[in-house]
Amino acid sequence: MSAEAAVKYVTETPESEKERVAAWINTEEYKELNFKREALVIAPPHTCQPLGAELVAHAFEGSLPFVHGSQGCASYYRSTLNRHFREPAPAVSDSMTEDGAVFGGQNNLHEGLENAIAIYKPKMVSIFTSCMPEIIGDDLVAFLKNARNKGIIPEGMPVPFANTPSFNGSHIHGYDAMLLSILQTLTEGKKVEGRCTGKINLIPGFDANTGNFREYKRLFAEFGVPATILGDISDVFDVPCDGTYHTYPGGTKLDDAADSINGKATLSVGPYSATKTFAWLKDNYSGKHAAIPMPLGIAKTDEFIKKISELSGKPVPESIKNERGRAVDAMTDSHQYMHGKKFALYGDPDQLLGYVSFLLEMGAIPYHILCSKGSKKVEKEIQALLDSSMYGKGCKIYMGKDLWHMRSLIMTDPVDAMIGDTHGKFACRDAGIPLFRFGFPIFDRVNKHRYPIIGYQGVINMVTEICNKFIDIKDETCEDRFFEMMR
Numbered sequence: 001m002s003a004e005a006a007v008k009y010v011t012e013t014p015e016s017e018k019e020r021v022a023a024w025i026n027t028e029e030y031k032e033l034n035f036k037r038e039a040l041v042i043a044p045p046h047t048c049q050p051l052g053a054e055l056v057a058h059a060f061e062g063s064l065p066f067v068h069g070s071q072g073c074a075s076y077y078r079s080t081l082n083r084h085f086r087e088p089a090p091a092v093s094d095s096m097t098e099d100g101a102v103f104g105g106q107n108n109l110h111e112g113l114e115n116a117i118a119i120y121k122p123k124m125v126s127i128f129t130s131c132m133p134e135i136i137g138d139d140l141v142a143f144l145k146n147a148r149n150k151g152i153i154p155e156g157m158p159v160p161f162a163n164t165p166s167f168n169g170s171h172i173h174g175y176d177a178m179l180l181s182i183l184q185t186l187t188e189g190k191k192v193e194g195r196c197t198g199k200i201n202l203i204p205g206f207d208a209n210t211g212n213f214r215e216y217k218r219l220f221a222e223f224g225v226p227a228t229i230l231g232d233i234s235d236v237f238d239v240p241c242d243g244t245y246h247t248y249p250g251g252t253k254l255d256d257a258a259d260s261i262n263g264k265a266t267l268s269v270g271p272y273s274a275t276k277t278f279a280w281l282k283d284n285y286s287g288k289h290a291a292i293p294m295p296l297g298i299a300k301t302d303e304f305i306k307k308i309s310e311l312s313g314k315p316v317p318e319s320i321k322n323e324r325g326r327a328v329d330a331m332t333d334s335h336q337y338m339h340g341k342k343f344a345l346y347g348d349p350d351q352l353l354g355y356v357s358f359l360l361e362m363g364a365i366p367y368h369i370l371c372s373k374g375s376k377k378v379e380k381e382i383q384a385l386l387d388s389s390m391y392g393k394g395c396k397i398y399m400g401k402d403l404w405h406m407r408s409l410i411m412t413d414p415v416d417a418m419i420g421d422t423h424g425k426f427a428c429r430d431a432g433i434p435l436f437r438f439g440f441p442i443f444d445r446v447n448k449h450r451y452p453i454i455g456y457q458g459v460i461n462m463v464t465e466i467c468n469k470f471i472d473i474k475d476e477t478c479e480d481r482f483f484e485m486m487r
């Protein structure tokens with residue numbers, strides 16, 4: 001008897017059964033069962049808190065992200081950032097294992113800090129936690145106080161830290177917690193009555209598009225308004241390839257971040273991913289404060305531009321007015337390719353609000369809108385946008401749902417395209433529709449993070465990508481007699 005014949009499979013699934021199930025998961029009956037699912041999440045379109053914390057921990061000059069917790073978790077955040085940007089994401093971990101879980105992670109933290117400071121010579125160490133120390137209740141305040149008393153942390157070195165338990169919230173909440181701690185640490189004792197830097201502080205919120213950061217800086221420069229981006233990843237994750245490795249290639253200067261407390265004004269464009277930071281800052285920072293939506297689409301970019309003008313007291317420059325005109329022209333030239341097209345979209349609240357606004361402006365229909373970690377407030381805000389346009393009629397919002405729910409939605413109630421991150425490609429393949437990758441992470445396309453989607457330039461980029469794809473599909477699928485030079 002051959003070895004193969006001796007193997008008795010525990011279960012055998014006939015081809016006919018596989019085909020039956022493959023067809024059944026596309027039905028209305030399956031969708032109803034899928035939406036009754038309570039105990040299991042399948043492919044949630046969010047990542048865990050520490051990943052968001054790591055993104056912003058990279059965004060300051062000489063800052064070394066330090067994971068207090070498991071090495072495996074640290075590898076996950078690093079590899080996700082590394083695959084998205086195709087750049088190194090240098091961070092360290094104190095590699096807690098079984099003994100740390102039993103006796104607490106203080107020894108790991110102290111040894112890790114000693115090694116990391118000696119080897120990587122950071123200007124600041126930004127500490128955040130994985131699940132393990134959060135579950136056992138490690139006391140970071142006490143651990144860091146002991147580290148200072150033992151001389152492990154050099155005199156004057158800022159060491160902000162954030163508790164980022166992953167069983168609660170998502171990457172946007174970790175981002176918020178880490179940014180808050182960094183600003184609290186750097187600005188401590190730096191407020192000077194009567195001093196004004198004359199600068200506007202910008203809080204971009206969780207945003208993994210380096211092109212967006214360059215666009216923010218360009219727009220401020222067009223205005224002639226000095227600005228400090230609080231958490232600037234543009235040079236950190238878009239490093240020139242010059243043959244030299246830089247451990248800390250960019251980020252907001254620590255002195256600028258410290259002096260941001262004396263700014264002329266502070267503007268947040270991440271109302272849902274920097275909520276706590278902005279709430280603290282309103283009570284502690286000088287000048288005016290405003291939180292507005294991310295500038296995606298024409299209306300939200302108008303709001304952003306007007307707000308800079310209002311906060312700085314400077315008129316909107318002609319060059320920006322011309323940019324707006326060009327974006328509107330690009331939309332007008334191409335609206336017929338998007339008009340009436342149905343979209344499924346998912347992502348973080350700040351981005352989702354922008355996508356919905358932009359699609360409605362183009363006469364497209366944001367039909368299935370899904371957010372895995374939204375709230376009633378986000379839902380209400382999206383619904384208000386839908387109610388403001390005839391193209392919002394019949395569109396539905398799904399809060400607290402995942403990408404397996406989304407698959408059921410697009411298989412039973414089809415759309416023309418999806419907007420999201422790389423994880424949506426499986427459902428899109430099954431449904432035979434294109435995926436527009438504007439979210440995070442994007443692992444399977446190159447250079448997407450270098451193309452801004454914010455501002456008027458972002459409008460042109462999004463319109464161009466979406467409409468040209470629809471035109472490509474037409475060219476690839478139309479009958480010969482409709483294959484035209486002009487589209």
Ligand code: SF4
Pocket residue numbers: 048049050070072073076129130131132166167
């Ligand atoms: S969810 Fe928890 S265990 Fe999983 S990678 Fe994130 S921090 Fe680690």
